[in-house]
Amino acid sequence: MKIVAITLDRLRLDLDPPLLAAWDPEPRRHFDATIVRVHTDDGVTGIGSGDTMAGFEQVEHLFLGRNPLDIVRHVKAIETANFHGGRYWPLEAALWDIVGKVAGLPVATLFGNAARSLPAYASSAELKPPQARAEAALRAREAGFRATKIRIDRDRVAEGVAAVAAVREALGPDFAIMVDLNQSWRMAGDTAAATDLAKTRELVRRLSELDVFWVEEPLPYADIDGFRTLRAENPGVRIAAGEMHPSVPELLRYLEHDVLDVYQMDVVLAVGMHRARTLAELARLKHRAFTPHSWTNGIGVLANLHVAAGVGGGPYFEFPYDPPGWTPERRDFMLAEPLMINPAGELEVPTAPGLGVELDEEAVSRWRIRSRR
Template sequence: MTSKDCTVKNIERIVLNIPFHPRCERVKELRVFGWSVVELCRVTLSSGVVGVGETLPNYTFRRSTDELFNKVIGHNLFDHLWDDTLGAGLQMALFDAAGKHLGIPCHRLLGIQYRDACPVSWWAQDMPPEEWAAEAVAAIEHGFTTMKVKARPWFDPDQQMEAVSAVIPPHFKMDMDFNGLLLGPDLAAPLISRLEDKYPNLAIVESPIPQADVAGNAALRRKIRSPISMHFGSPPIMTAIREGVCDGFVISGGANQVKKQGVLAEHADMPFWLQLVGTGLTTMFSVHQGAVLSQARWPAIPCINIYSHPLVRDLQVKGGHIEVPQEPGLGIELDPDAVERFRVDPDFQKPVQRQIHTLLWPDGRKSHYATGVYRDQFLAGKLPGFLPGVSLDARLDDGSDEFDREYREHFGE
């Protein structure tokens, strides 16, 4: 084995359109419809070793372009392994190829193994109470013990948590992500306190109010019992630690950034979860990273449960954890039949469907929107949020005359 064997000979891009799971398809098409598009990067070395990675071009921190491919082709892969500017798919494929070339799992390239299995969470967006409950049941059936949910001001969180609590065991935990939509401690403190008192399964609250509100977050943390999680870097990390605005972090990005932020969190003795979104490939790369970062003890958020197929074989979650692979590279087996089944043209553009969003206010009023623009109105404090009994009816164009008539009635042509 020589250094020439490590030269990147070729890179292939394969574009897939993976259907969302029928259980959550409606809300995913409404909220993150572009996430079904996945770009595989297949890197071939001069030695014949092949590494595979993936990018969600409509979400991941950076897309791996042809220009970036050309930057790596003809060069030793170890010269570029830690370059986050390559994008998620290419960097992941290089790590996979490097591990296979050396005959070691990716986590040995990332650091010293700290844990044998990594915690992982189910993910659900804003849904009616019965759909959150169905997601929780599915999570339990698939071996998960935690579910992170998107709490939104157009739903009543008490009704949602009540529905979930009726179907989950005491050990199953719920993490609620408000994305700042509780606005300030005046609204956040009493609402979260009520949920804490009523639902012992509530675990972590993420970004309950805008993260830039340093004083507000510090005050809120003193008023509630639940740990607060915030995205690393906002406010600046030393401000967050010094002012005590949160109990832990959400960490994402390229391998170099994740490593640096994870080590800093370790020095601060603050836990975090990894939020690297994708199919089974990204999920397992996240496991390798979590294996070497001691404070990655909060359940990671890979969002793998939103897809109808994980793209890999034999991915198992047991007791809310995924075992850290010891096989070379990512330690996964890509399902070639699934890849071919979901493969689309390189210039594939997913068609946009018309939508009708109807806010159902507790007093019987209805407000209609053609998109989810009402989120900005809630975030700006122009609409009252989290009212008891509030709900949302959001629908996609089903091709029926009835939908067309209603759409034109509300929004014109």
């Protein structure tokens, strides 16, 4: 079997009204998605998505004519290409989709088959006043979710803490609450400094008193000592990070020095499926959790789900969900059906071979802004 072509469809969904994501410097007026298709001479096509694949045309020749099943070789090739500016992990997802289809098995089965589904948490996007956030959490629980994640802006801490308190009061002690401070990395154009360690220590203490399950990305990735300080001072709350950390050696350093309680590497944005599986296994062996970031689109959600379910990640899986600003229909506009949790609040691994991606080709054509075939 050989790779005979790699095609990219670049899609753009207009967002009206725009999404006011907490981490974006400006309102998000469109949502972009790049679909990668790896075509083989046997007629099997793999599908992946996640990062932009910008500049991939310059390295495409590294993969053409190769056996798509040679995953380790391809991972190493992607890493060399990534060093020079891109993040081409959606290509690896498409290759795993081929592996699963050839084997006749879901990719999660190939990764260990530890779980057929994972409890999902409703991962919010927007900053909302306390009452509005509590009402959104109540609606999420009605939809089946057992947990939610709330964003706190570094310039609106008091409002953020009040929102957490309102959700805790409205939903009681049995509903899990995570908090994301979005301080480990920055979107392009966001040049503000992260909140200093002293203020972050105070904030995490206040969140611990509200029985927050974890506090995510509280500090820049480089502040390893700061992360360890937060963990030591707040034994009642977990510290989570790593979603966009692209350095496997640095993540190994985190594991060696026991920096985090929860590791969150996104398999289509950060280190890929194969490497994330290795790091996740190490985290699990050290009695630490792995539950990946999954804020891309439904294809990226599925890639992360297969790895997490394969290795027994959890205890919750991130499900981007914050109606009306962010819905499964917006997130998965390129899919035949948007992904949704089951009545038990869990996201099920598709039983189809590969990743289980079913594209809506009409939607792909409608929202395509550029194609390279």
